[in-house]
Amino acid sequence: MKLIIAIIQPSKFSEVRDELYKVEVNLITVSEVLGHGRQKGFSEVYRGVKEMGNLLKKIRLEIAVNENFVEPTIKAIVKGAKTGETGDGKIFVLDLKECVRIRTEERNGVAIG
Amino acid sequence: MINSGDTAFVLISAALVMLMTPALAFFYGGIVRRKNVLGILMQCMAILALVSIQWVLFGYSLSFAPGNAILGSLKWFGLNGVGFAPYADYAGTIPHQAFMIFQAMFAIITPALIIGAFAERMKFSGFMVFILLWATLVYDPVAHWVWGIGGWLRNLGALDFAGGTVVHINAGIAALVTALLIGKRKGLDNKPAPPHNLPFVVLGAGLLWFGWFGFNSGSALAANGLAVSAFVVTNTAAAAAGLSWAMLEWMFNGKPTIFGTVTGAVAGLVAITPAAGFVSVIPAIIIGLLVSVFCYIAVAYVKPKLGYDDSLDAFGVHGIGGIWGALATGLFASKAVNPAGSDGLFFGNPHQLYVQFIAVAVTVVYSALVTFIIYKVVDAAIGMRVSEKEEAVGLDLSQHREGAYTMLE
Structure with missing residues (x-):
């Protein structure tokens, strides 16, 4: 089992979600986060004062999957989020030790999907 | 002769109508996604500033100065000759400038109504030029x-x-045309995006209802019985329409919603606008109950079926509601309410309905045609739609370099 964490552009979220649905990855957790990347975003200006080095809004996805879903999930995220410009984001793949479905107390492989 | 009561009433009414444009900003601003809320507020406030100047320079003169059947003239350019003595042809008991500034607020809110149709995707530079031309060549x-x-x-x-044809049909048709020309928003597949702040929508609707008393009863241009009559039917129609929309939702969607209720109330205010001052209270209830039915059909069935993206239903509420209101005036108008008006169909004068129909049809055709031309010209010269990336990022950041809400201090 792997835990896939992806940081993507907020504007690409709906495309990523559509791609994930296509490969039957339906269980995702989404949060809004702020982050510093390498890219230059739209800087903000308030009453003539430019806000430099602002943290930029990003979307963070967490997806727990069985091994056979790891590659399709990664490919789907890349397909939905890639523009080729700096700032498209990153995908982290972590080993996942255990997973419990609270309702049934099932564990691991059956509990994950 | 100047009457101080009338003058005070018209000035207060002008201030009430002024408030409707910021109210509309919150009504619309709550409905859009949060990346675009400042875009909406900015468009409303920019119109308030831009048309205020256009109006005192030449807009008032083109609309109201003596001219021919089609257009005023530039005789009152820069308010030249528009002073503090009454101009009896328009209002005999208030200073001419009081009438002028009251009318200014109508000229301001009318283009602001249109922005609901192209919300979340218009370029700010193109928008400013479009609005200036529209105010001058259409309004x-x-x-x-x-x-x-x-x-x-x-x-x-x-x-x-008080402006069913001039304000609501005019803006509603321009809304439909611009929605068709600018195209759909990206990535929504005709599904509505959830409103980002419904309390703002209710705040805006409440302030619109409040301001509308200035709009309709102020149009009596005197603090008299006619103003009271317009006030009463305005409140009544809004109430009936709000209830009626909520009932429709209850019947067809299972639950009544606050969004639907306030949308209905606004539709009721639109529909009673031309009729206020000519109809009595029972017709006002009928006008209010039915406007929600027509607008509900337009918004919930016709729009999804035809697939145009009138994002905030500027056409569905103001266009449809305005047309119903103008025609209903031809049905329910009564000389018993206003001897200076005339009787409608139900009071033995079918000719009035025909005249109302002509006014509606001419406004629809003219507004559609000229809006189309203005849009095409500005689109060719400056461009009307933001880039795909700017649209995805949102108008707040891409057009104004501001964000409405912070995530961390």
Whole structure:
């Protein structure tokens, strides 16, 4: 089992979600986060004062999957989020030790999907 | 002769109508996604500033100065000759400038109504030019036809107490045309995006309802019984329409919603606008109950079926509600309410309905045609739609370099 964490552009979220649905990855957790990347975003200006080095809004996805879903999930995220410009984001793949479905107390492989 | 009561009433009414444009900003601003809320607020406030200047320079003159049947003239350019003595052809008991500034607020809110149609995707530079041209080439002539001395619809006998044709049909049709020309928003597949702040929508609707008393009863241009009559039917129609929309949702969607209830109330205010000052209270209830039915059908069935993206239903509420209100005036108008008006179909004068129909049809055709031309010209010269990336990021950041809400301090 792997835990896939992806940081993507907020504007690409709906495309990523559509791609994930296509490969039957339906269980995702989404949060809004702020982050510093390498890219230059739209800087903000308030009453003539430019806000430099602002943290930029990003979307963070967490997806727990069985091994056979790891590659399709990664490919789907890349397909939905890639523009080729700096700032498209990153995908982290972590080993996942255990997973419990609270309702049934099932564990691991059956509990994950 | 100047009457101080009338003057005070019209000035207060002008201030009430002014408040409707920021109110509309919150009404619309709550409905859009949060990346675009400042875009909406900015468009409303920019119109308030831009049209205020246009109006005192030449807009008022084109609309109301003596001219021909089609257009006023530039005789009152820069308010030259528009002073503090009454101008009896428009209002005999208040200073001419009081009438002018009251009318200014109508000229301001009308283009602001249109922005609901192209919300979340118009370029700010193109927007400013479009609005200036629209106010000058669409609003000013139509205001002259209906309200100006010598205006041909006025001479025909069309009844429009506070701006059903001039304001609501005019803006509603421009909304439909711009929504069709600019195209759909990206990535929504005709599904509505959830409103980002419904309390803002309710705040805006409440302030619109409040301001509308200035809009409709102020149009009596005197603190008299006619103003009271317009006030009462305005409140009544809004109430009936709010209840009616909520009932429709209860029947067809299972639950009544606050969004639907306030949308209904606004539709009721739109529909009673031309009729206020000509109809009594029972017709006002009928006008209110039915406007929600027509607008509900337009918004919930016709729009999804035809697939145009009138994002905030500027056409669905103001266009449809305005047309119903103008025609209903031809049904329910009564000389018992306003001896200066005329009787409608139900009071033995079918001709009035025909005149109302002509006024509606002419406004629809003119507004559609000229809006189309203005849009095409500005689109070719400056461009009307933001880039795909700017649209995805949102208008707040891409057009104004501001964000409405912070995530961390």
